[in-house]
Amino acid sequence: xxxxxxxxxxxxxxxTGTSFADMGNRVICVDVNEERIANLRQGIMPIYEPGxxxxxxxxxxxxxxxxxxxxxxxxxxPQAPADMVFVAVGTPEGVDGEADLRYVRSVxxxxxxxxxxxxxxxxxxxxxxGTGDWVADIVSHKxxxxxxxxxxxxPEFLREGSAISDFMNPDRIILGSLxxxxxxxxxxxxxxxxxxxxxxxxxxxEMIKYASNAFLATKISFINEIANICEALGADxxxxxxxxxxxxxxxxxxLDAGLGYGxxxxxxxxxxxxxxxxxxxxxxxxxxxxxxINADQRRSVLLKARELxxxxxxxxxxxxxxAFKPNTDDIRDSPGIDLARMFQEQGxxxxxxxxxxxxxxxxxxxxxxLCADSYEAVDGCDVVILATEWNEFKNIDLVRVKKxxxxxxxxxxxxxxxxxxxxxxxxxxxxxxxxxxxxxTNGGAPQTWQSWGSWNSGVNREGK
Ligand code: NAD
Ligand code: UDX
Numbered sequence: 001x002x003x004x005x006x007x008x009x010x011x012x013x014x015x016t017g018t019s020f021a022d023m024g025n026r027v028i029c030v031d032v033n034e035e036r037i038a039n040l041r042q043g044i045m046p047i048y049e050p051g052x053x054x055x056x057x058x059x060x061x062x063x064x065x066x067x068x069x070x071x072x073x074x075x076x077x078p079q080a081p082a083d084m085v086f087v088a089v090g091t092p093e094g095v096d097g098e099a100d101l102r103y104v105r106s107v108x109x110x111x112x113x114x115x116x117x118x119x120x121x122x123x124x125x126x127x128x129x130g131t132g133d134w135v136a137d138i139v140s141h142k143x144x145x146x147x148x149x150x151x152x153x154x155p156e157f158l159r160e161g162s163a164i165s166d167f168m169n170p171d172r173i174i175l176g177s178l179x180x181x182x183x184x185x186x187x188x189x190x191x192x193x194x195x196x197x198x199x200x201x202x203x204x205x206e207m208i209k210y211a212s213n214a215f216l217a218t219k220i221s222f223i224n225e226i227a228n229i230c231e232a233l234g235a236d237x238x239x240x241x242x243x244x245x246x247x248x249x250x251x252x253x254x255l256d257a258g259l260g261y262g263x264x265x266x267x268x269x270x271x272x273x274x275x276x277x278x279x280x281x282x283x284x285x286x287x288x289x290x291x292x293i294n295a296d297q298r299r300s301v302l303l304k305a306r307e308l309x310x311x312x313x314x315x316x317x318x319x320x321x322x323a324f325k326p327n328t329d330d331i332r333d334s335p336g337i338d339l340a341r342m343f344q345e346q347g348x349x350x351x352x353x354x355x356x357x358x359x360x361x362x363x364x365x366x367x368x369x370l371c372a373d374s375y376e377a378v379d380g381c382d383v384v385i386l387a388t389e390w391n392e393f394k395n396i397d398l399v400r401v402k403k404x405x406x407x408x409x410x411x412x413x414x415x416x417x418x419x420x421x422x423x424x425x426x427x428x429x430x431x432x433x434x435x436x437x438x439x440x441t442n443g444g445a446p447q448t449w450q451s452w453g454s455w456n457s458g459v460n461r462e463g464k
Contacts, residue, residue: 001025002189005074005082007107009036009067011047011264011330012124012156013088015163018052020086021059023192028066028082030074040067048329048356051164075115084186085111088124088156090264097271099128108135112142115149120182122152126209126269128276132176132202150182153202155209160263161327173197176205210276213269214287219254220261221293227257227433228300237433238415257433259335259387259413260297262324267294267333297432298335301385301411302342304430308409309382313347316406318377319368321388321414322354322361329356335413336387337361340368343385353377355392375404383409389416398425 002025006017009031021027031037036046043060045053059065068074075082087107094100104125111121121139123132136151153176158166173190175197177183183199190197200208227237237257245252261267270287277284302312309315324334331337334357340350344367351369354361358370371377374393378384378401386393393416402408408427410417415431422429 002083003077003080004028004084004086004189005030006086006088007031007071007074007111008087008089008103008125009033009040009046010088010090011049011160011163012158013086014040014045014047014056015049015052015158015167016086016088016124016156018055018059018065019164019167020189021062021065022055023189024064025189026064026080027059028068028074028077028080030068030071032069034069037067037069048327049160049163050327055164071110071114075111075119076117081117082115082119084120084122084189085115086122086124086154091125091127091268091272092264093268093271097268097275099126099268099272099275101127101131101134104131104135105138108138109142112139113144115147118148120150120152120185122154122186124154124156126155126213126265126272127153127206128272129203129206129210132206150177150179151202152177152179152182152186153205154186155205157209157212160330161325168193170195174200174205174208176200176202176208178202210269210273213266214273214290216254217261217266217270217294218286218290220256220266221290223255223257224260224293224297224432230433230435232435234435235433236435256415258297258389258415259301259339259432260294262333262335262338264324264330264332267291298338298342300432301339301413302346304411305343305383305385305409308411308428308430309407312343315348315382316380317343317348317350318371318381318384319343319350319352320354320374320377320384320386320393321390322352323357323388323390326388326390329360331357331360331364334387336385337365339385339387339413340365344368351377351379351381354388355390375400379404381405382407383411386410386412386414386416389414398422398427402426 004020004025004027006013006029009029017027017029043057089103089107091099104127132151132153139149155174173195175183175186187197223241230237230240241255244250245255270291274284274287319336319340322331322334322336324330340352343350351371353371353374362370374396402425410427410429412431419429419431419434
């Protein structure tokens, strides 16, 4: 059992603190956001994350999980002085794509000023390579009197929407430090998870996080590029991804073509890595292309809508899905939010619905009608854009949707639906990279989506 302080109670900090408490440690979480802490003390979660509320309640009731706004209480409780301080504050995108380290700096300064006993500072925030050394310098300079400390980098790989299960079943634990014994002390915490634990130096650990996120973002942009080529040539990118994925060297994961990556990590982390490379005089061509393709995917939806309904001014558009992915209420860099704004700029009337992200959306989208459900959103619409593949949308009553719409134009930004089914229901349907509709001459033989699609899905649409 260790005494752990977690600084920053957001997606990563709250899941980390609660999970360590669940593993039998005493955890005290500190945040500067007073409302967030007051709510947590009453059992009100600041974020939507499946399973989190119940796990927080259980550990609070067991006396292992506490919340405070006081660094002194979190670090220096005489009964339970913190052995380790996990830093999980935000590192948002700053100027020129550089990571903004103001919150990390503030934490380093405050810990230095307040902690009164030897401690290990463990950085979970995603930070540029070299930040661990910088944090160590800040702590040394700000301490009122020398107190021994070590800095360990322990990047986090959890995904929103499956955060607890990702934390509890990690593919690997990465620990980087110049102080091997400090890294090994942190490793002890993770032993119950039975995951491979890699101990390396600080800068390498920091780079592993960026390289991992950049690689996954690259996979997504790669399949989106393939999707665009599929669309032009009459192939179906969903089937292509399945076929590619059987190759163990490639794998099926992160090959879902669609609106591209959003969220609080991939966009800013690819930008930050690009910035780091540029500062060193390198030319990260592939990362630049990954970002460009991702931005183009969102715009491609606007182009498809224009293709289907001409001038968008005065058209009624429904956006289904505002969270950047299912099972979260996080709307940071969300394609759905971005598209709502893009359509508004074109003069369209936008209605929108998301199963859990409506309160967050209301804070950022103005002049968009926020609806109580999907059916209210699509009512009277010329075109519907599906932006997030929530389960709720998988089983939506498509017959009812079509009846409610003014025109049956449907753009599926996540390739959630079967083109053949949508076609049979009478929609004018566009996925991304589904290769339908356009007759293509390939080696002399004209092929259409209809001919291949019906063979593949077993749907006989002879004569249609
Ligand atoms: P978040 O924005 O959800 O939460 C950050 C919290 O830190 C907020 O509650 C904020 O009030 C608090 N905070 C800010 N300054 C503080 C200070 N000086 N003292 C105490 N608290 C302070 O952030 P997040 O999404 O949890 O991300 C945290 C870090 O983890 C980022 O570096 C991110 O890149 C990384 N990360 C995030 C995810 C994810 O899925 N969200 C996954 C892996 C890594
Ligand atoms: C990501 C990383 O996966 C995780 O390891 C890291 O710790 C935080 O950043 P997260 O942003 O929560 O996690 O979600 P993820 O499932 O990775 O999806 C990111 C974005 O990529 C979403 O917008 C998602 O819709 C998109 N995506 C994902 C695709 O477009 N296609 C895919 O095949 C997979």
